[in-house]
Amino acid sequence: RENVERRAGSLESSDRDFTLRVQRSYLDPQAFRELALAKGGDGYVVRLGDVARVELGAEERRNYYRSNGEPNVGLGIVKTSTANSLDVARAARAEAARIQQTLPEGMRIFVAYDDTQFIEASVERVYATLIEAGVLVVAVIFLFLGTLRSALIPAVTLPVCLVASFIALYAFGFSINLLTLLALVLCIGLVVDDAIIVLENIQRRTDLGEPPLVAAKRGTKQVAFAVIATTAVLVSVFLPVGFMEGNTGRLFRELSVALASAVALSAFVALTLTPMMCSQLVRRHEKPGRLNAWINGRLDRLTAGYRGLVGRTLGHPLLFVGVLVLTLLASLGLLRVVPSELAPAEDRGAFFVSVNGPEGAGFDWSVEQMHKVERVLSQFVGDDQPLERINSRVPGSWGSSQEMHTGRVTVFMKDWSERDIGTADAVVEVADELATIPGVRAFASSGGGLVGSRGQPFQIVLGGPDYQELAQWRDRLLARMEANPAFQGADSDYQETRPQIQVRIDQMRAADLGVSTQEIGRTLETMMGSRRVTTFVDSGEEYEVMLQATRDDRAEPADLRNLYVRSQTTGELVPLANLVTLEEVAEPGEYNRFNRLRAITIESRLNPGHTLGEALAWVQQVVQEELPEYAQIDYKGESREFMRAGGTVVFTFVAALLIVYLVLAAQFESFVHPLVIMLTVPLALLGALIGLAVTGSTLNLFSQIGIVMLVGLAAKNGILIVEFANQLRDDGMAVRDAIVEAAAIRLRPILMTSVATIAGAVPLVVAGGPGSASRATIGVVVIFGVAFATLLSLFVVPAFYALLAPYTKSPDALARKIARLEDETPQVGGHA
Structure with missing residues (x-):
């Protein structure tokens, strides 16, 4: 009431107008110290400075941020959805350099975390791969020609x-x-x-x-x-x-x-x-050169041998029917064996350590635990060590003041060229050391998914009628997950362990003493909750004025009994202990909903050697065994993207098959010839799955996109053979002779195009560096799929063409029939 600034009307004279404004009375901390609170019986004025410490400073410290053990102030920069990450990073670095020039001596500004470093390094590696692929393809063409x-x-x-x-x-x-x-x-x-x-x-x-x-x-x-x-x-x-x-x-x-x-x-x-x-x-x-003559000689002999082999195999069509059936069965078997995930884990040059304490743990306790974690991690920082910098903070989430029991460490590794181990190996070594810290739950994991999702890769959501039943379901799943070696640090967002002191007011006694519930709540808020009472302006900046008890006077629940509230009837101070009873209980930290349902989210990291697809398939089985039928199950983050992408890719694959078949049917004007061509797709699929199994890769979004591409790549060889065989049939050649001749003549271009495609994909597999895991996956699919489809389609396509083509007419038969009918049919209407 004593520190207000407001308009107070205006004065008007015969020749001038004046606006009235009541100015603030308190413009600095010293003025607040002189604020009169009361007047004693001896006439002494009690001022605020007599009963309180008035100081200008930061609000109570509720966050902790250090880099390599030195205290820092962190500033996060988040780009908008339409901005370019690299442009934002360059602009931020330029601005940091400009600000550095204005800082006092001994203070510096530096970039603690920049995710675009991985992007830039990956882009540079892809540019190099682009050049390498071009050189290899041109070299292959030169060798053949x-x-x-x-x-x-x-x-x-x-x-x-x-x-x-x-x-x-x-x-x-x-x-x-x-x-x-x-x-x-x-x-x-x-x-x-x-x-x-x-x-x-x-x-x-x-x-x-x-x-x-x-x-x-x-x-x-x-x-x-x-x-x-x-x-x-x-x-x-x-x-x-x-x-x-x-x-x-x-x-x-x-x-x-x-x-x-x-x-x-x-x-x-x-x-x-x-x-x-x-x-x-x-x-x-x-006249060919020596190398070209040698290659042509080998190709001529290969073509002659292939011509004879194809001719002999056409007499055994059932053999290739069996091959196709075995291919389908083997593909289905490998689909169950090859592990699946959303995207392969990349070496992004950084990983994270999450530190969790019991709900209700204080800021000081969490800081002490972070010091222990920092001491362990510092062993891996040095000239001959893989780590470069350690950034730690409390609480674990930016801007959260309710999670003082959590901490997060961002660990930065040296440049890819300066270390011998990858992020995954470093995570394993660090996790082993963190496990030796007594009393600390710290888990190391590599972050950075394909879609930039928050939280852990495994996230399942339980939805139901009430939180009590949801908690029972959660406990069942967590018990099963703890026994499964795939999961690490499984936890949920619903914990009934956050300590809470419930203040119960004796309403009758408070009314007798003239104390209102509002006054009790206001006193507690002021002394315990840092209530904002007013503001003051200094040098153009507005500062909040906060009231709170000293930290020593609000450290324990018993300190609440030392508070007093003023009676509105007598004006006397009444001990709060006479009006309230205190009960310490455990309550959930928060209540969450998902799709408007009461929900509990269970999340977990995955141990090395286990994939997200494996974890989700396992938990779906456990849900059927442990939870009632009316339980609502959904997914969040990377798990949700995995489930959505899996169904989408299957639909895309089926749609690609259908579209390709219809396109070929329209072009060949036949439903049989496209079927012969499409029989090469299972061969390519089997080759891709064999490649993933042999190289230890996973069935992820990149490899699935590569498999969809194989639909077109595998059909290409069949098109070359079938289309040329159709031309030969139009020239009057028999079906069997036409397909043998077409296969032999088209052998060289099929080999050239297939080897060129494989050569273009080789750099994707052999090139290391940032982003190599995703590139290698799609490269493996293309190399093995094209190679397998090429080798088998050279025999499967002629065999099925010879088996099915006799039931179709010559491709040019319809055109000849129309021409004959036009010649035989007289014109009507007088004009052509």
């Missing part, structure tokens, strides 16, 4: 199609990021395929004696249908990927646009630029 002139023709396709991808990304408003760059690496082995098919056919016709110009025209026309068909299939495969839902869908939408745009343009280049260059650069009767 033998001359630099011929190798130059498909090599020109690379920069043209990559530029087209950048244009498409710009048109859609996408940025250059890890996924779009990964798409460009995958493009390296795909965009040259069409050019290789056209070039090889022109080269073959030139070797048979046609002039280069004629060979370019006829050769391009001969394979134009196959080029368009393979391109349409690949683009149609990528389209469903762009419609995936959720956070993962938004991420992979950019990947699908980059791939589809590059592949689409590659067909245009192959049918326009490639024939033109072939007509100028391909030579007739050119």
